[in-house]
Amino acid sequence: VDDIVRDVKAYILDTYLPGENPQALTPTTPLITSGILNSLATLDLVTFLEGRYGLELEASDLDHERLGTLENIARLVQSKLATRK
C-alpha cells in the first residue's frame, strides 16, 4: 500500500501541485473535496493508474470512497490487483 501511495502522491504532486510542499499532501488529505481531483483530473488519474498497474477501472469505481484520499486510492488499486490475480 505504501508503494502505491508514494507513486500516486508523486503523480499528483507532479501533475497538479508542482512546487507545493510534499509534506502537505498526506495519505489522508481529501483529494476531491479539496478540489485537487476534479472530474477531469480524476479521469487523468484513472489513465495513470491503469497504465501504471495494468488494471481496468469502471465508472462506478470513481467515487469519494474509493478516490477521496491517497489511502483510499491505494486500497482500490490493491483490491483491483487482488481480483486480477
Added chain:
Amino acid sequence: MPEALAPPTRQLGPIATIVLQFALVLLVIWQFRLESRTFLHVMALLGAGFVVHALLPLRLRLPFFSVLSLATVLVAFGLWDGAFLIALGMALIGICHLPLPLAARVGLLLATGALFAVWRAEWLPAPWSVAIWPILGSMFMFRLALYVYALKHDERRPTLARTLAYFFMAPNVCFPLYPVVDYATFVRTHYDRDAAHIYETGMRWIARGLLHLILYRFVYLYLVVDPAQMVNLGQLVQFVLATFLLYLRVSGQFHLITGVLHLFGFRLPETHHLYYLASSFTDFWRRINIYWKDFMTKLVYYPSFFRLRRRGTRLAAIVATVAVFAGTWILHSYQWFWLRGGFPIEAQDGLFWGILCILVVFGSLRELKRPAKRTLAGGPRWSLSLALRTVGIFATICLLWSLWSADSVSGWLTMWIVAANATPRDLVVLAALFAGGLLVAGRPWSVREPDVATAQPLYRRPAVRSTAVLVGLLLVGATDFYARIVPPAAAMVASLQRSTLNARDAALQHKGYYEKLDNASRMSMNVWEIQGAKPAHWVALSSTPAYRWRGDFVRGDLRPGASVIFLDRPLTVNRWGMRNRDVPQAKPAGTYRIAFLGPSIVMGSGVGDGETLSVFLEERLNAMADGGRRYEVLNFAVADCSLVEQLALLQERVLAFEPDAVFFADSPRLQGPIVSQLLNAVFKGAPIPYPGLEDLLRRTGAFALADKGVPVPFQSVRAGFGMLGVPTRMPWPEAEHRMRLAAADVVRWTLRSIAEVTRAHGAVPVFVLLDNVGNPGKEVVPAVREAADRGLLAIDLTGVWQDHDQAALRIAPWDNHPNAAGNRLMAARLVELMQQQAGALHLGTRGEKPRG
C-alpha cells in the same frame, strides 16, 4: 475511539451550545418570517429532536432521525395528506427491493412514475391534495436514481432506517427545491468525525443560509427592476446583476438544509462554494450546486466517458460534457414538472445551457491540455490576473443568467435598447462596481478551510462566528431599537421581515389573472409559492364560455346570456352583456343610475352573482336613499378591461342606458393592460377608432409589429434585412417597450376623452382607483391626480384593505381578488367617499350611515 462513538454524556457541553444557537436560529426565522410558518414549526420540532437525538446511543440515532423525518411530513401536511405522501413514497421504495432483476425493478419504477405523473398533472382525481406532489417529487425524482445506483454497485444492503432517513429526510418537507443528496455520501459521512465538530459545522452553515435568505430578500425587494420599465444603462446593469443575485435564495436554502442535516450527524459536503467568485467556466460549474454537478458526473459524465474513451480522451470528454448539459436541460424541465407542473422547453433554456456547455467544453479541453495548478497552502494575497478572470466570468454568467430568466429571447435582446441611454452617474457607478469587483475577486478566496479543527484564535472558532452572525441578524432585525435614530434603515429592514412580492412580481401576478402571462417556467419562486397551490380548474375568464373574443379594438367582452361556474362561483351574464340582474335599457323614472366599468375586481372574479361590488354599492345607496329615489348600479365590468377599452364600451353600450354617473375603475398598474390591449389591436390590424390615439401610437413606431415577416429586433437590423429583401417585423417585446414609453400619454389622453364623452351625455365621470386585497404601494399613482385635472371626480379606494385581516378578505390564498366580505367592505368605503362628493355626484342621499 472516535468521538461520535463516545457516550453522549461526553458531548454535553457542545450539545448545550448548539441548543442555544438553535434557539437563536428560531428567533431569526421568526423575526424575519423566513420561508413559511410550516418551516418555523418544522424547525422547532427539529430543534427538540436534536436534543433527544444527540443524547441517544449512536445505534439509535438513525432510526430516531427516520421517525422524526416522517413526523415532519405529518406536521407539514396533516395526517391525511401526510399519510398518503408517505404511502406513495413507501410504494416506490418497495419496488426498489422487489425480488426481481434490476431491469424489471427499474421498469416498474418508471411505470409507477408515469402513473404518478398523471396524478401530478391532475388528469386523474386523487384523494390527496395536489400540494403533496412537489415535496414527494423532490424526495424521489433524483434520489431514486442514486439509490438504485447504490443497490447495483454497493454490496452493503441498506437498512430500513437508513432508507427512510434518505428519502424522507428532514427538512425536505419545507423545501421543494432540495439538494440532490448522494446516497453513498449520505451513508459514508454519517458520524464519520467528531460529533461536536459536525454539529459546529452544521450551525455555521445554518447561519450562512439564513444570511443568504435575508440578503435574497433585499435583492428581491430593492434591486430587481421590471425590464419593461427600464429606461437607462444603470437600470439595465442593476437588472442583469440582480437576476444572478436572486440565486442567493437557492444557496441559502441549501446551506440551511445541509446545516440541519449536520445536526443529525450527516457530515455532507458543501452544496455551493463561493460561486460568485469562479475564475473559469469549469470552475463555475464545479462551485454552483455542487450536488447537482456530482449527480450528473456520477450518472452521466463518467459512464459516457468510459463508454467512449477508446475513441480518444478529447472526444470522450466533449461528448460526456455535452451529455451532461443536455441532460441538465431536460432534467430541469422534468424537475419543473414535479415541482410546478408543466414541462417547459424554451429557447432561453436551450441557449443558456447550450452556451454554458460550449464554454465548459472549451475550458475542459484547455484543462486537459494544461492542467490548472492547485495549491495546498494558499496563493498570493491578491492577483490582478485572478481578479480580471473572476470579474469577467461573473459578468458573463450575469449576462447568461439574465437571458435564462428572460420572458423570451427577443425580450432579452430588446432590453438592451436602453443601454444607449447612459447618464454620467451610471458610468461612475459602473466604474466603482468594476473596481470593487476587482478588489474582492483578486483574493484567493477559494482556499478551503482546514478539514479538521485546528487550534484557532477565539474569534475564528466556528461556534463564535456562527453565534456572532445569528446575534448580529437579531440585532439588525430589532428595528424598534433604532427606528428613531435611523428611520430609513429601520423601515428597510422592516420590509425585509415580510414575505411580500416586489413590484415586478406584483405586476406579473396582476397580469396573470387576466392574460395568462404568468408563464410558470419564468415565475419567480415567490410568485410560484403562492400560485403553486392554485387548482388546475382556476383558469382565466377568457378560457371560459362566458368570455367572447372580439376581432376589433376591444379584445373581448361578456357573452350575453352566459351562465358558468367561474373560480368555483356562479357567474351569470344578462342579455346586455353585463354581470347584472336583467334591467330595461330605458332608465325608470326616479332612478339614479350608475354605470360601473372596470376590470375583474369590479366584475367580481371569485364571488357569486349577488356578491359583487356593484350589488353591495346599490344596496348601500338604496338603504340611504331619500324621498323615494332609487339607485341602480349597472355592472359593465369585464375581466382584463383596460381603461381605453372602457372608453370604447362607454360609447358602444353604456351611454344608451342613460347613466347619471359613470364609474371608470382601474388598478395602480393600469398602464399594463392598456399596453397589452393596444399591442393586441395593432398586431391584429384592428382599426384604432380614435384619431388622437392612433396618432400617439404611430409616433411610437410600434405599428411595425403588424408588418408581415420574420420578427427581428432593432430598427437598424430590420433595415439591413430589408436591403437584402428579407421581410421582417418588429418583435412583440420591442413593440411593448416602445408602447410603454408612451403609456403615460395614452392614459392622459384616455382620461380626457372619457371626461369629455361622459359629460357630453350629461353624466358625471368618476375615476375609481382600486386594487386587489393587499397593502397599497408607496408610490403616488399619477392617474388619480390626472383624472381630477381632466375633469373627473377621483376616488382612491386602494387604502381600503389596511388595518383589516387581509387573508379573510381574499377569495383564496393564491388569488388576491376580494371575496364577498371584501366587496362589501369596498362598497362601504366607496359610499363614504362618494358622500364626500355628494354634491358633484348629485346623489341626494341622506347624510346618515347606511343600515346593515
